[in-house]
Amino acid sequence: MDYDQFDNEWTPEELAQLRTLDSERAPTAALKARTVRLLRARHLIGARWSPGLRSVLALAAASVVFVAGTAVGYAAGARRATLRAVVPPPAALAKADSSATQRQQTRQVIWF
C-alpha cells in the first residue's frame, strides 16, 4: 500500500496545534543527583585535578627535576675536585716522568 497517495498531512490548524505542544518537561531534582552520581561512579566526570591543582603539580615536578639536577651536578663537581687533589693531572705526571728519566743531572766540579 502506497501511503504517499493519500492526503494525510496535518492541516494548518492541526500543525499549529502540534507546534504548541510543550517542548520541555521539568526533570526532578533527584534525576540530576543520580545522573551525576552515576557519571562520577564511572569516572566520566569529577574528581580529576582542577587546572589550578594541575599547574601546582607541574610546578612541583619541575622543582624536583631542578633540585635533582643541581644535586647531581654538585656531586659530580665535588668528586672531580677530590680526584684532582689525590691524583696529579696527567700532564704533571708526564712532565715528572720525563725530567726523571731523560734529563740526567750532571755535577761539574771545577778545581782551581
Added chain:
Amino acid sequence: MLGQATVGCMRESFNASTPDRALVRAIQRDRSEDAFSVLYDRHTPRALQTAWRLLGARGDDAEDAVQEAWMRAVQSLHAWNEDASFGAWLRSIAAHVAIDALRRTSRLDPETDGAWSDEEWASDRLDLETAIVALPAGYRAVLVLHDVEGFTHEEIGARLGITAGTSKGQLFKARRAVRARLAPKTEGRT
C-alpha cells in the same frame, strides 16, 4: 603572556551563556562537573519531554531513559559533531534509549500494535498531547519521531528496525488515529 598563565591557574567558570562546545571540551579535558551541570540544565528538559512522549507519559521510565542517555552521551562526546546541535544529538540518544526500553518490554510492534482498548475510547474528546501519548506504542514512536522530532522515515526505519515504507504506513495510521481521537466520540467511531 602573563595574563594567559594567570587564567590557566584559575578555576574555569561556566554559566548559562557558555557555548555547548566549550562545555563539552571542559568535560572531555577536565571531567568538569561544573560544565556538565550547565549542559545538563540546558538540555535535559527537552530530552526528557521526548522520552516522556515516546514512553507514553510514564515519568519514571522517561527519567531512567534520560539518565541512560546522558551516560551514553558523556561516554561518546567525541562522536558529537560540533557543527550540529548538542540538544538534537542528546534527544536522538534519548529517543534511541526510549525505543530500546519499549522494545525490551515488548510494547513496540509497529506492524500489529494499532488497536485501542474500549477504555481508551471511553473519553469523549482529548487534547492533542493526550491523544498522542494514548496512541499504541508503535504508532506513537513513529508520529513523535517524525512529526515532533523531525526525523526522516529512513532515520525512523533505522531506529525502529522497520523499512521507510512501514514507517510511512505507521505515520498514516497514527495521524488518522489521532484525528479520530480528537473528534467527538461519535465521529471517531464512524
